[in-house]
Amino acid sequence: MRKKNISILFFVLIFVFTIFLMKVTLLSAELVQEEQANTESSKQISQDQEEIVIKTYSLKFVSPLEIKNAAGLYILASTTTDDTITVQIRRKNIPRLEELIKKLDVEKKTILIKVYTVIASKEKEPQEDEAIENKDLRKVLDELRNLWNFKSYKVDGPSFVTINEYSGASLRLVSSVSYFYMHILHAKVKGEEAGKRHVSIGLIQLKWRPGITAENEQTLIDAGDITIKENGYLVAGISGYGLSGRDAKALILIINAEIK
Numbered sequence: 702m703r704k705k706n707i708s709i710l711f712f713v714l715i716f717v718f719t720i721f722l723m724k725v726t727l728l729s730a731e732l733v734q735e736e737q738a739n740t741e742s743s744k745q746i747s748q749d750q751e752e753i754v755i756k757t758y759s760l761k762f763v764s765p766l767e768i769k770n771a772a773g774l775y776i777l778a779s780t781t782t783d784d785t786i787t788v789q790i791r792r793k794n795i796p797r798l799e800e801l802i803k804k805l806d807v808e809k810k811t812i813l814i815k816v817y818t819v820i821a822s823k824e825k826e827p828q829e830d831e832a833i834e835n836k837d838l839r840k841v842l843d844e845l846r847n848l849w850n851f852k853s854y855k856v857d858g859p860s861f862v863t864i865n866e867y868s869g870a871s872l873r874l875v876s877s878v879s880y881f882y883m884h885i886l887h888a889k890v891k892g893e894e895a896g897k898r899h900v901s902i903g904l905i906q907l908k909w910r911p912g913i914t915a916e917n918e919q920t921l922i923d924a925g926d927i928t929i930k931e932n933g934y935l936v937a938g939i940s941g942y943g944l945s946g947r948d949a950k951a952l953i954l955i956i957n958a959e960i961k
Contacts (some may be wrong), residue, residue, distance in 0.1 A: 749868040750793035753777060757787040758799075763806045772798050772804060809866040810890045811961035812900055816862070818874055818881060818907075820942065821845065821854040841934050841955060848949070849939075863961075864888055869904075880910040882918075890960055891928070898931040900958040905937050907954050922954050929958045 760768065765781035775794040780787045790798060817838060833839040833856060843856055860874040862885070869886035887903025907922040922938035929935040934957050942952035 702749050708855040711824060721765055740829065750791070752792045753789055754795070755787065755789055756795065757785060758802055759785050760806050761803070761914060762808045763802075767805060768802060772801050775801075777922075812864050812866065812888050812890065813959040813961060814862050814864065814870075814885060814888070814961070816858060816860040816883060817955040817957070818857045818859075818876060819854050819955060820857055820878060821849070821851040821951040821953055823850055823852055825852040837934050837957075838955065840915075841936065842953075845936065845939075851951070854953075866890055874907075880913060882908045882910065884908070895960075896931060898960055900931065900960065902927045902929070905954075905956070907938065907940070907952075909942075921952055929956065931958065933957065933959050 758768075761784070765779075765784070768786050769776065769779050769781065772788075775798045776788045776790055788798070807843040810913040819842065821842075833842060838856070846849060846854070857878055858875045860872060860883070862870045862872050864870045864885065866889045866902070867887065869884070869888060870907035871882070871884045874883055884904070884906040885902060886905075887901075889901050890898055890900035891901055903925060905924045905927060906920055908918050909921050910916075910918045921940040921942070924938050927935065927937060933954055937954045937956050939954070940952045942950050
């Protein structure tokens with residue numbers, strides 16, 4: 702019986718010793734890993750933040766030139782291809798450049814701009830008092846009629862142009878009365894929820910030419926920092942047009958923005 706108890710005690714001691722060795726081994730491995738992590742961290746901290754390094758980035762939606770222009774403060778030199786940019790940059794500026802790329806390299810939205818030029822008169826001119834099928838446009842014109850006491854108006858157009866965010870367009874407007882040219886710059890979408898977004902336009906210019914050439918061109922409307930509701934209508938400007946006196950008319954520029 703005594704021998705049996707001794708054998709049991711012997712096996713228990715072996716089991717306890719084995720568990721102890723396993724714990725010691727695991728603890729040693731953890732200490733080694735921690736030491737390696739501390740070494741790697743110290744190595745990264747010791748890197749010279751003023752060191753000039755070369756980095757290459759592949760782009761999806763933005764051109765390398767746009768990145769180059771936007772990150773001019775960080776980039777020392779660069780080369781570009783169709784969809785990549787390789788830069789020389791100080792190590793400390795890499796996070797700033799990559800955050801800028803993350804912000805700019807996103808899919809651009811498309812904006813459909815509808816342009817309506819309206820010739821309005823305070824004199825009753827039946828031939829110009831036409832029916833307006835677009836109820837939203839008609840609502841805008843009715844409000845202008847009450848505000849400016851217009852007696853009649855004629856919709857001259859409309860014209861359409863599709864642009865991408867952060868870009869613009871120049872176009873000759875559809876007109877049966879004269880030569881009108883329009884410039885749109887810096888259009889972008891504000892907001893994310895469809896139906897509640899806005900379109901911001903940095904500059905809208907409406908120019909008139911007495912002939913097909915740009916000689917004696919005049920700027921009739923020059924408006925900046927315009928914001929229009931998605932699918933909304935906005936009077937971008939009103940300008941005198943035509944002869945003075947009783948024959949004087951108003952040129953009304955109305956725009957509509959639809960986000961695609």
